[in-house]
Amino acid sequence: MTSLDPTTVAAIGRVLADGTDFLCVGHQDADADSLGSLLAMSDVLERLGKRTYPWVPAPVPGQLRYLPGFARVNQQDAPPGAAVLAFDAGSPSRFGDLRARIERAPVVVVVDHHRSNQGFGTVALVDPDAAATGELLLRLLRQLGIPVSPAAATNLYAALLTDTGGFRHDNTTGDVLAAAAELARLGADPGWVARMAYKSQPITTLRLHAAVTAAARRECDGRLLWGEVTRRVLTETGAGMEETEGLIDILQSLDTLVVALLFKEAGPAVTKVSARTRPGVEAHQLLAPFGGGGHARAAGAELARPLADAREAVLQAARELVRPAGPPPVPAPDGAGAGAGW
Numbered sequence: 001m002t003s004l005d006p007t008t009v010a011a012i013g014r015v016l017a018d019g020t021d022f023l024c025v026g027h028q029d030a031d032a033d034s035l036g037s038l039l040a041m042s043d044v045l046e047r048l049g050k051r052t053y054p055w056v057p058a059p060v061p062g063q064l065r066y067l068p069g070f071a072r073v074n075q076q077d078a079p080p081g082a083a084v085l086a087f088d089a090g091s092p093s094r095f096g097d098l099r100a101r102i103e104r105a106p107v108v109v110v111v112d113h114h115r116s117n118q119g120f121g122t123v124a125l126v127d128p129d130a131a132a133t134g135e136l137l138l139r140l141l142r143q144l145g146i147p148v149s150p151a152a153a154t155n156l157y158a159a160l161l162t163d164t165g166g167f168r169h170d171n172t173t174g175d176v177l178a179a180a181a182e183l184a185r186l187g188a189d190p191g192w193v194a195r196m197a198y199k200s201q202p203i204t205t206l207r208l209h210a211a212v213t214a215a216a217r218r219e220c221d222g223r224l225l226w227g228e229v230t231r232r233v234l235t236e237t238g239a240g241m242e243e244t245e246g247l248i249d250i251l252q253s254l255d256t257l258v259v260a261l262l263f264k265e266a267g268p269a270v271t272k273v274s275a276r277t278r279p280g281v282e283a284h285q286l287l288a289p290f291g292g293g294g295h296a297r298a299a300g301a302e303l304a305r306p307l308a309d310a311r312e313a314v315l316q317a318a319r320e321l322v323r324p325a326g327p328p329p330v331p332a333p334d335g336a337g338a339g340a341g342w
């Protein structure tokens, strides 16, 4: 496993050693990587005698209540001079209602793995090649010699598991699996975390996913697949918007896929979009013109436009990208075309 930049690690080590109060924050619509990382950091710092204040932009994601330390999230305000430790966000705009609080803080440490990271914070540990922020944080703690408790290990394991789509995405490297093994030895229970992350859905979630998947549209010979979560389908299935987690992974399981898109009607003039791509199309580049960001295979954006309007704009960009450069390859019939001997 490659080691982190020693200057950055030392600078973070000084912030942690010098401070007494730490506001640990994750991004809007916090996922298990963001929340798991901030809860892991909070736990290890508390064990070192520090005071920590875990916060995420409202609403708190209830489906992550299995993460150890979840009950402490958004409970106690941090004192004004507290250092901010920010996890898994590429820009200050991702912190929603916490943004002003972060921008006022004297020290902001950023730990992140987004390719679209804009380089904010007073100290930034950013590695776009890391599969998860939790992977980076584990390396950081190891390099600083800070012990990882079973609670922290469980949070970091959840971060790794979910940011790799259950160890299925292209970012599942040998380093990631080695880190997961280390976290299991440190006290994370892989079977239990997998059950909490993937096998604990209310029936409304299954009905929502079924309805959106059934109505999804295939375009460009199946290279593009898109679905939408309207207020109407939420009402019909009794589901909440937070239950859309994992829906894009159903869409992106299509055999012929190049780009999968999921549009969510967040408000009358606010549309969120998630993108997943196969190699050859960069997801964060697809959504960059719409103010989005993320990774090569997975990205998101929030558009201040009504659903139909936002959908057409993003679909137009996606269609351009999935349009084939030349005629599609014609599969050779058995025994024909291939060189002799293999």
Ligand SMILES: [Mn+2]
Pocket: 033, 034, 088, 113, 131, 132, 133, 163
């Ligand atoms: Mn992440």
